[in-house]
Amino acid sequence: MDALELARWQFGITTVYHFLFVPITIGLGFLVAGLQTAWYRTGKDTYLRATKFYGKLFLINFAMGVVTGIVQEFQFGMNWSTYSRFVGDIFGAPLAIEGLLAFFLESTFLGAWIFGWDRLPKKMHLATIWLAATGTLLSAYFILAANSFMQHPTGYIYNQTTGRAELTSIVAVLTQKTAVTAFFHTISSAFLEAGALVAGVSAWLLVKNKAVDVARPTMKMGLITTLVASVLVFISGDMQARVMTMQQPMKMAAAEAQFNTTDHASFSIFTIGTPDGKAPKFQIRIPNVLSIMSTGSAEGTVEGINDLQAEYEKTYGPGSYTPIVPIAYWAFRFMIGFGALAGLFALYALWATRKNRIPSNKWFARFALAMPFLPLIGISVGWIFTEMARQPWIVFGLMRTSDAVSVAVSGTEVLISLVVLTLLYAALAVIEFGLITKAIKVGPPENVVVHDDASSENERVLTFSY
Amino acid sequence: MELQTVWFGLIAVLWTGYFILEGFDFGVGMLLRIVGKNEAERRAIITTLGPLWDGNEVxxxxAGGATFAAFPEWYATLFSGFYLPLLLILVALIIRGVAFEYRSKHADLAWRARWDWAIAIGSFLPALLWGVAFANIVRGVPLEVSGLGNVEYVGGFFNLLNPYALLGGLVTLTLFLTHGAIFLTLKMSGDIRERAHALVTKIGLTAAVLAVVFLLWTQLSYSDKTWTWVTILTAAGCWLAGLGMNIKRREGWAFIFSALTLALTVVSLFGVLYPNVMPNIDRALVGLDIHNASSTEYTLRIMTTVAVIFTPIVLAYQAWTYWVFRKRMSSEQIPTPEAGTLGELTKSH
Structure with missing residues (x-):
């Protein structure tokens, strides 16, 4: 068994899986904090019930994000130890900082939030959810900065004696354009997902005539969040595409399956190609759009795969520097397509539910239930695109993925790990999905009592326990 | 002091924090079905851990992130070398974390019993395996320089299961069990407290015997320092003091002493190890120490600045949550379960 291939599959599976929970955690954390703030400000019972309901969905999701996140930290050392040695001086720092600044903040204050309804004064309890949400944001920033180093290494020198990349500027690593735009794009897509989740769930409640007083305002919040987020995803994605074209032109060329360098490059929405993905048979193309995406100008020159391949061979020596083009091409389109679909549905749903209307057609309910999955698929294929279209590099221009795998680990060991984690994750997915759907079916709680008089007697029955 | 030593010390501090904090929730997790005789009692116990376990696990x-940042070679050799034990730990931490959060979400006794087992097994495996891992590090492992010039573990899985390492595993296992029982005497009231109280002496004495043998073995076979005698003997003294305080029903003191024992055990192991981080089983051959495993001065300086600013803040707010949730809990405080079949849940089964 080839440890490299297996380790790549494990990384792909565990990372995509982990990142199903991450955007929901980030976006929904803030939306729940917003709902609780609305309750704190207005005292309206509706907002409290909404906070409890979406808080529960948030927590079911958060648990999965936490436990699958541990795997992420461990597997760099377990499967990719040669990589870890090579970039540890640079890559380890953001990871450690993430733990110290973000993980402690999230976990500690979320614990205080879950169990603090009875124990903390209202204002302080509200602060705990905001702090936990801030923790998720910090976490995203540091891990994206680390990932951005893999996309576009900066702030380092290569030490000939030790054969290691060494950090020269943490500021460069943390503030480079790739990191900033990736953060902007990731966070807006997290809100896109969380907005779609809330909108979809609330729309379903509304159609089922359940807790309508909670469902209506939260649906509106979800739809507006989705709509605003889709605009931000578009803007940030556009910024990121330009940065990417500058730093990783091969990735952009692969995204469009653009084999030859050209100006006034058009963008194909759809292609039926030959099976090897090397030539198109049928295409729908929009003129100039690829040039605009990549360079910001309709005349802009977009480098093609063949020219880049030749150029890289000169720089890095013989070998293939071309990623798997059909995957890059389709992942890029599905990313944009699914994100846009969520935005468009939000627009339609806002119109369909204007002035307290409840759409009666059954497609509305069905689409509402599908809605949370749209950005989630878009985000997943977006990451598959980002990581796979960087290949053959693990760190662009510095280290190949094939050189990064652990030497001390046998193929059998990676296979055991891959099988165990995949089966465990599959089982947990079934359980998690079951709990989420059950919680949605039960719907928002009817009566919620909150004692916030921390001074009262010890022996009171708790209003919440595990 | 050179920064490599500072970071060696900081990583020891992180492991100390981990052993003290997650040590008790491992212990409680293993004792859940032994001390909690019915559903309400188990819920009370899990509710006590609820706000704390995740922060403890961080x-x-x-510690892992700091090792990656400060000693990448150590992180790489250790994590790829101890592959299967770490995989087991990962699986354990995953099922355990999910179990805490999902157990109460469904009102079905069979569902909850399964998650109880997930908590027990998920606590047992890391409690044992962290000890095995640390003992192997102190003892030294077979290492070789690879073709790329990297120091790689070449011992395989079964090499990690030597008597000294297994004894180390039993030591952390029994220490955590006792520490967890003491935590329960401190935080619970009623029957749970009494049952936990009775367990402290029983498990604690077993732990004492195992720990003394293990630490003496460590000192005599692997230490080249005299001062580690002091920490080892103080650890033993603290443990006995903790057991004594438990008998006198001074639960707070008992907890402080068991925490001190864990701290001194970590300090002793790191003390014996220093300045190595992963020595070769044959000390004459290549191994990893704080210098050849370390990051550059620049990275260490950055990390030191971050640690100096944020560690006190983290300690302050974690201490705050322990203060907020300081009250004892009893099964009477657990609300009547949410719906349906749950009326019978307070009965023992």
């Missing part, structure tokens, strides 16, 4: 994530 200590090991930060």
């Amino acid at each position: 200590w090991v994530l930060v």
Whole structure:
């Protein structure tokens, strides 16, 4: 068994899986904090019930994000130890900082939030959810900065004696354009997902005539969040595409399956190609759009795969520097397509539910239930695109993925790990999905009592326990 | 002091925090069905851990991250070398974390019993395996320089299961069990407290015997320092003091002493290890120490600045949550379960 291939599959599976929970955690954390703030400000019972309901969905999701996140930290050392040695001086720092600044903040204050309804004064309890949400944001920033180093290494020198990349500027690593735009794009897509989740769930409640007083305002919040987020995803994605074209032109060329360098490059929405993905048979193309995406100008020159391949061979020596083009091409389109679909549905749903209307057609309910999955698929294929279209590099221009795998680990060991984690994750997915759907079916709680008089007697029955 | 030594010390501090904090929730997790005789009691116990366990677990994530950042070679050799035990630990931490959060979400006794087992097994495996891992590090492992010039573990899985390492595993296992029982005497009231109280002496004495043998073995076979005698003997003294305080029903003191014992055990192991981080089983051959495993001065300086600013803040707010949730809990405080079949849940089964 080839440890490299297996380790790549494990990384792909565990990372995509982990990142199903991450955007929901980030976006929904803030939306729940917003709902609780609305309750704190207005005292309206509706907002409290909404906070409890979406808080529960948030927590079911958060648990999965936490436990699958541990795997992420461990597997760099377990499967990719040669990589870890090579970039540890640079890559380890953001990871450690993430733990110290973000993980402690999230976990500690979320614990205080879950169990603090009875124990903390209202204002302080509200602060705990905001702090936990801030923790998720910090976490995203540091891990994206680390990932951005893999996309576009900066702030380092290569030490000939030790054969290691060494950090020269943490500021460069943390503030480079790739990191900033990736953060902007990731966070807006997290809100896109969380907005779609809330909108979809609330729309379903509304159609089922359940807790309508909670469902209506939260649906509106979800739809507006989705709509605003889709605009931000578009803007940030556009910024990121330009940065990417500058730093990783091969990735952009692969995204469009653009084999030859050209100006006034058009963008194909759809292609039926030959099976090897090397030539198109049928295409729908929009003129100039690829040039605009990549360079910001309709005349802009977009480098093609063949020219880049030749150029890289000169720089890095013989070998293939071309990623798997059909995957890059389709992942890029599905990313944009699914994100846009969520935005468009939000627009339609806002119109369909204007002035307290409840759409009666059954497609509305069905689409509402599908809605949370749209950005989630878009985000997943977006990451598959980002990581796979960087290949053959693990760190662009510095280290190949094939050189990064652990030497001390046998193929059998990676296979055991891959099988165990995949089966465990599959089982947990079934359980998690079951709990989420059950919680949605039960719907928002009817009566919620909150004692916030921390001074009262010890022996009171708790209003919440595990 | 040179920064490599500072970071060696900081990583020891992170492991100390981890052993003290997650040590008790491992212990409680293993004792859940032994001390909690009915559903309400088990819920009370889990509710006590509820706000704390995740924050406790972050200590090991930060220890891992800090090792990656400060000693990448150590992180790489260790994590790829101890592959299968770490996989087991991962699986354990995953099922355990999910179990805490999902157990109460469904009102079905069979569902909850399964998650109880997930908590027990998920606590047992890391409690044992962290000890095995640390003992192997102190003892030394077979290492070789690879073709790329990297120091790689070449011992395989079964090499890790030597008597000294297994004894180390039993030591952390029994220490955590006792520490967890003491935590329960401190935090619970009623029957749970009494049952936990009775367990402290029983498990604690077993732990004492195992720990003394293990630490003496460590000192005599692997230490080249005299001062580690002091920490080892003080650890033993603290443990006995903790057991004594438990008998006198001074639960707070008992907890402080068991925490001190864990701290001194970590300090002793790191003390014996220093300045190595992963020595070769044959000390004449290549191994990893704080210098050849370390990051550059620049990275260490950055990390030191971050640690100096944020560690006190983290300690302050974690201490705050322990203060907020300081009250004892009893099964009477657990609300009547949410719906349906749950009326019978307070009966023992």
